Amino acid sequence: MSNFKVTASRNFANGSVYALRTEDDYPIETTDTFLPMITRDAEARGTNELVLANFGSRKDRWMIGVSVMSGCPVRCPFCATGALKKWRNLTAEEILAQVDFIVEKNQDRFKPTDAEEFRILFTRMGEPVMNKDEVLKAIKLIKNKYPHATVALSTAGPKVGTKEFFEEVKKIVEEYQDDFIQFQFSVHSTDDKQRDFLQPVKKYQLAELKEFADEWKKVSERKVTLNFTLCDDNEFDAEKIEKYFLADSIFIKLSPLNENNISTKNHLSGVITAKNLA
Numbered sequence: 001m002s003n004f005k006v007t008a009s010r011n012f013a014n015g016s017v018y019a020l021r022t023e024d025d026y027p028i029e030t031t032d033t034f035l036p037m038i039t040r041d042a043e044a045r046g047t048n049e050l051v052l053a054n055f056g057s058r059k060d061r062w063m064i065g066v067s068v069m070s071g072c073p074v075r076c077p078f079c080a081t082g083a084l085k086k087w088r089n090l091t092a093e094e095i096l097a098q099v100d101f102i103v104e105k106n107q108d109r110f111k112p113t114d115a116e117e118f119r120i121l122f123t124r125m126g127e128p129v130m131n132k133d134e135v136l137k138a139i140k141l142i143k144n145k146y147p148h149a150t151v152a153l154s155t156a157g158p159k160v161g162t163k164e165f166f167e168e169v170k171k172i173v174e175e176y177q178d179d180f181i182q183f184q185f186s187v188h189s190t191d192d193k194q195r196d197f198l199q200p201v202k203k204y205q206l207a208e209l210k211e212f213a214d215e216w217k218k219v220s221e222r223k224v225t226l227n228f229t230l231c232d233d234n235e236f237d238a239e240k241i242e243k244y245f246l247a248d249s250i251f252i253k254l255s256p257l258n259e260n261n262i263s264t265k266n267h268l269s270g271v272i273t274a275k276n277l278a
């Protein structure tokens with residue numbers, strides 16, 4: 001049972017976003033979205049863009065985006081969390097409660113077990129590696145309560161903690177004997193100096209991520225994702241990627257920038273111009 005206070009919400013064509021407050025009044029954001037099954041085949045299609053306004057329903061691909069922190073100390077210059085002065089790690093129970101909150105919101109119409117894919121995205125507020133103990137516990141709590149769930153983790157790859165976090169996530173895949181976790185590094189540029197501006201935390205260099213991608217192949221059929229939210233003239237050098245990584249160990253994702261007050265203040269704009277339908 002979730003005990004969040006809803007302070008705002010917005011509905012769009014394929015879901016909703018909620019601004020919530022924890023019991024001690026910290027703001028977090030949780031999303032409830034869905035997509036048709038065709039978008040799961042992004043690799044073969046070369047895109048997950050919707051050609052027609054066919055959004056499917058929560059019985060197709062149902063995705064719940066959870067925060068792992070309120071605010072975030074990393075302060076990436078394109079990220080809306082920069083507007084929050086304070087931050088704190090969420091507990092595993094608070095992370096699970098966000099999933100419960102969305103499930104409860106939909107309980108009259110949809111059940112997670114009815115969804116062909118029920119996916120929990122650890123991609124809203126916060127850097128998972130900096131809250132690794134609670135995130136690892138939350139993955140297990142979610143999987144125990146919703147055995148049907150798959151999980152997507154996204155990290156900037158901080159030098160402190162990523163290796164340990166990665167090893168523990170591998171152990172979870174092995175323990176559950178279920179290939180249910182997608183591991184993503186958000187990198188945003190193939191130039192490490194640009195990355196230092198975009199992700200102001202001491203982190204693994206692009207070439208160093210190869211070792212993680214190769215190791216992940218030993219436990220999972222899912223390739224490690226490298227996510228690029230491309231802004232302005234930030235470098236995307238395919239030859240560099242080809243030089244550093246084996247093609248069958250990574251999946252490259254290009255994402256639009258969700259422009260916000262912080263990205264505007266830092267004069268950043270996305271290169272993908274397609275917009276979500278309202």
Ligand code: SF4
Pocket residue numbers: 072073074075076079080081082124125126127156
């Ligand atoms: S690490 Fe993630 S949540 Fe934190 S500031 Fe950067 S993009 Fe935002």
